[in-house]
Amino acid sequence: MALNYTEKVMDHFLHPRNIGEIENPDGYAEVGSPVCGDMLSFFIKIGKNDNGDEIISDVKFLSFGCASNIATASMLTEEVIGMKMEDAKGFKFKQIVEDLGGLPEQKLHCSVLAVEGLQKAIKNYEEKKLKE
Numbered sequence: 562m563a564l565n566y567t568e569k570v571m572d573h574f575l576h577p578r579n580i581g582e583i584e585n586p587d588g589y590a591e592v593g594s595p596v597c598g599d600m601l602s603f604f605i606k607i608g609k610n611d612n613g614d615e616i617i618s619d620v621k622f623l624s625f626g627c628a629s630n631i632a633t634a635s636m637l638t639e640e641v642i643g644m645k646m647e648d649a650k651g652f653k654f655k656q657i658v659e660d661l662g663g664l665p666e667q668k669l670h671c672s673v674l675a676v677e678g679l680q681k682a683i684k685n686y687e688e689k690k691l692k693e
Contacts, residue, residue, distance in 0.1 A: 566628060567662035569636075574628040579638035581621045588686030592678040596670055599626030601634055603682040607646070615646040622678070629668035633657050633675040641679065650683055652676055 566574070583604035593600040601624055608618030620641055622634045636657050641649050654672040658664050664672060 564628075564665045564668065566632075566665070569660075569662045570628065570632045570664065573632035573635040573661065577624075577631050577635040579619075579621050579635065579642070580623065580631075582623065583619060583621050586682075588682040588684075588689070590678050590681030590685055592674055592681060594670055594674050597627065599630040599671065599674060600624070601626065601630065601674060601678045603634075603678040605679075605682045605686060607686055610643075610645070617641050617644050617646065617649055620679070620682075622675075627668070627671070629664055629671035630674065632661060633664070633672040634678070636661055637672075637675045637679060646683065650680065652679065 583606055586604035587607045588605040589603065591600065591602045601622055604621045605617055606619040607615055610616050620638045622638060624631045624634055640660065641652060654676045657672040657675060658669065
């Protein structure tokens, strides 16, 4: 069964952006999908913009997964760097799918997994901050 991936999906799969780890991240999360076995790790750094709002100043990911898993995580990282935390918390998986030009129906769960990873990394940051 051949999957029809868009050029943008293939570009993010073959040339993923922001792949790797952040040493001493402000937030970290691991997520996985029992459906397909894909795994993602997210690392975030938090900064402030000129207005004093908390923003995601850096984000990196590691993937053990398929082309869609890698492409959706790559696209997500590009979109949330510089984003206010409140906006990042409300980020929707449909935005990734739209910006990639679509995904095969059976691969939509990859975009959900990427957003789940980001949200868990943000939650990890917020929990650490409360303990300070």
